[in-house]
Amino acid sequence: MKLTIKNVFRKARRALLTAAAMLSVASASAQTTVQTTFKVCPLNVDGLPQKFAGINLNPDGPGSEGTQKIAQYIVKSGIDVLGLSEDFNYNGDLKVGLDGQYQMGTWRGRIALNNEGNVDLMKLRFPTDGLQFLVKNGYSFDAESWAPWNQNYGHFSDGADELITKGYRYYRVNFGQNIVVEFYIMHMDAETSDADNKARASQWKQLRDAIIANNSGLPKIVMGDTNSRYTRDDILNLFTNPIVADGNYTVSDVWVEKCKGGLYPELGSEALVVPEADRTKSSAYVANEIVDKVLYLNPTHGGMQLTPNSIVFDADNYLKADGTLLGDHVPVVVEFRAEGTTYAPATSDSFWRGETWVGNDQAVYLYNVGSHYFVSNDFAPVVTNITQAPIWHIYGGDQFTISNEDGYRLQMGQFKQQQGVVSGTGATTFNNHEPGITAGSHRIGLKDFGTFLDTRTHFFTVATEKGKKIYTAAETKDVYNDWLLISEEQKQAYLTYVGLYNKALSLLGTREDLDAPLSSVLQDTQNSNYSRSADDIKKLQDMITEYERLNVKITDAKFATTCLPWNGIVPAGVKVFTATKYDDKATPCSVILKSYEGDVLPQGVGVVLFSETPGTYTFTRTDAEAAAPADNILSGTYKRIAGGNLDFENHNYMLLGNKTAGVGFYRLAEDSYIPAYRAYILRDKTAASLMAKVVFSDATGVAQVEMPTNAKATGVYGIAGDKRSKMVRGINIVRMSDGSVRKLLVK
Known part of the structure; x- marks a missing residue:
């Protein structure tokens, strides 16, 4: 009996982006209507070892060569995001076939026995989950988390689900333009005994509860080998309906929507199975239900919304030379359109304002306008996040040095090895500071550059040499030798602003009576800068306070x-x-x-x-x-x-x-x-x-x-329940306006 895998997951925290991340990542304006399309696919790559411990475990599986062909299919198909299952013993072959075209999530290892002596087979449980997440180069993903299923069934039978550390995973993918979609991928319990069905029901509930708890306001896609059928598993009442009832998301199954006219197969009815003879034909899957599913969830309060453009069961292109399938599952390729409104705080680049040059132990962060790097304790520019940059002190007046409390100094001389950040001794005594091209910026310069024959002024700058950023001295005046002096007050103001903005954004959709004014505040504060930050911080804080009072x-x-x-x-x-x-x-x-x-x-x-x-x-x-x-x-x-x-x-x-x-x-x-x-x-x-x-x-x-005591009669009935126009002699049954029923005897 074929081994299958399940995946596990912990939900990511609710905020869209942390304040620290926002400091280093450029973002769109606070409210922007954007649109894009992308393709997703759940795919079981059938990666069980063909032989295991001398036993023919999966002899008909794709093996090494077949897995490379599956990867080549993925590259050729142009699918943007894939949730793979059963990625066990041929992960290296998968990488070879992908040819560096995709980023990969964590691979949790192969199915293999260790060499530590006798193995207690009754306690045997491989630490792999068999899941893999692929994202095409050009997009980014983060927030990977994983959690085991609370319940499995079957150790050496019924799918052998307990041999693997099954569960589900969570990811967050940025498709550009600040379009962020959350993904849940999984592989659920196999087989159909009562115990298997019960374990799978528990997994649907576990996944449902995690999703309800993660009310991030972002659209979500749930996909994988669920080993579930609507005719057998009560997916609607275990998963879909409770999420909808919670009120924050709608839930749709792409196959039901695009192929079944929105009508779900009836629980308990005959299974809609693809005939064995038609498994290599894409058209055979449209009317029939398979266990590989793609569901999507849209936030009810608006924001970014997903719409499926198409679904293709791509059996026709997933074939070996002999006409059989590359693996035992066909790719389910769904193209989504993402469209709607995104929100984001002002970027740090637009927030900073240069401080006036004072010198005489002036404490500042040094920010290069052209390259967006801060000067840090590194010999080349690497820091774009002010939280990772040190404070520098400008010592002196007309002539000055620049150093920090960590013992690092700025140096600029005639030779390359003299340019940049040095430790210990060797600081340059600069003799020129003048306004830069950028408003509020300054140039840090040195006249008589290394020899009395060269009286031109050179400026401390950031340049690119052989694809790498370096510090150097430049005579040409441009934004790459424009430096903003950023005070600690500016830094703290930006951190406060970004933190409040993201907190306010996370509240959108939780108070329908306040969502409209909050949306206005988010738009109004989208272009904040240091000069107006105090007012914007107050607007955001006041709005958050309103949300936290009822x-x-x-x-x-x-x-x-x-x-x-x-x-x-x-x-x-x-x-x-x-x-x-x-x-x-x-x-x-x-x-x-x-x-x-x-x-x-x-x-x-x-x-x-x-x-x-x-x-x-x-x-x-x-x-x-x-x-x-x-x-x-x-x-x-x-x-x-x-x-x-x-x-x-x-x-x-x-x-x-x-x-x-x-x-x-x-x-x-x-x-x-x-x-x-x-x-x-x-x-x-x-x-x-x-x-x-x-x-x-x-x-x-x-x-x-x-x-x-003034309840009135609303109806009179006889003892047999016959309605009367008024009370008569004998027992009358009287219904009162307070909802009570009385027996009244008229003599």
Whole structure:
């Protein structure tokens, strides 16, 4: 039975780029509409060893020569990003065939026994995951992370999944123009026993939870050998629907969208299998389902969006000379169009402003305008990030030296070995400083350059020689000998600005009531510089503060509900309750509330609020942790849910209100919606009444809410359920406006 592989993953942190990275990477303006296309492909390269420990393990596999041909296919196809699985023992051949055209992620090794004596076969587990990530040269990727699956099944049978350290990986690819897409690649549990299906279900849940936690606002692509079929695995309820319900992303399967008209195969129906005789024909895969899948997720708040232009099951071009497939899986090639709005802070190059030359122990960072390098403790220019550059001191007035506290000095002389940064002694005493071409810049020069016969002034500069950057002396005046003197205050201002900008950007989409003003602030601060940085920093900080505060109004009825978009501190004067039971047997129906004693309310938890003093109360975001309360039947949302997205056909949605029958949970009208930051109760259509009274289950210090006594009859029925126009002699069943049902005897 063929061995298969699974992949593991840890999610990357939520911010788009760290402040340090932004210091060294040029970026687009804060809001720019951009577009590009790229091709992706999940591909199982069938890289199990043909022989292992003297056993024919995978004799029909591609082996060394076949793997090189697979790599040559990849290069010829022009696919931009690939998620490979089963890249085990022929990784070297893969590299040979790729011919340096692709960047590669981490390779975690081959399947091989060590030479440390006897091996306990029952504990045998190879440390490789078999996954590989390929990105075509010209694009960049980062943030690689990996995590093992929480559950596998089968050691020497059922796919032998437990022999490999399977899991999933995460990457972030920059396609230029600040178009960044997140990728999840994986190889899931094989085979179809109940235990295999259960393990695979666990893996879909694990991947789902990681994606929900990584609400970065970036589009995502999930692809790999899932060993799953919609007809067999409940992918929709395990993965797709929970992510959509979370509200931050849509989820689509490219094959379902492009080949099946958006209709998913029915769970439990007959599998849609490609006939064995047609496996070398691309057209045979369009109507049939295979386990190699490409799903994509778009952020619901806008920003960059993905659209699949095409999907090709490229069997026709994946053939050996004898007409058989190169491997046991066909390439699934999807072309995506990425289009939308990107945001990014001002680059450091546009932020810096040159300080006035003072000398006399003036402390500055030295920044070369033409090359964008800082002078550092290196003999050639290498530092573009101010956080890695040292402070330099300009000693003297008309004549001056430049050195730093690490013992390095600037030197400029007649010979090449005298140019640049030196340690110890040997600093040049410069005798010329004049304004440069760039506003606010300075030139650092020396007259009488090495000999009394040469009275021209030469300037300390950065030049390129044989493809390498060097320090040298130049007579020509250009931007490469323009130096900005950057103060520590400028550096700190930029670090603060970039940090706040990226933090504000990470919040976009989490507060729909504030997203429009935040977008305006991001645009307004996109071209920040040192002169205006104080105002821009305040705008960003004020916006972040708004996002981290939520005002909730408790009405004169003394009650409200809420659901916070983050962990929040419970304000003084407010008592918090969860709902533990919906009592259908009570007359009228009742919702049983239980006091929540924590000082911190967890994110996404629906609760009831009570205060003896009605008014507006402010919940403030906190990093303190809080566990979600158990047995809480309240649901919550911090996004407005339109009525068209509610399943009124099968469910009632009960919202807290103070209406004719008093304080309680009332059924939501079908032409209405659930507001943002509110809690509600979801009930089966056949079980929920029109209204449920609020009842407290513990000693809360809150007076129990009583039903008013002026409820009116809304319908009269006989004992057999027949409707009557009025009460008659005998027993009458009366439905009241408060939702209760009473038996009344008329004599």
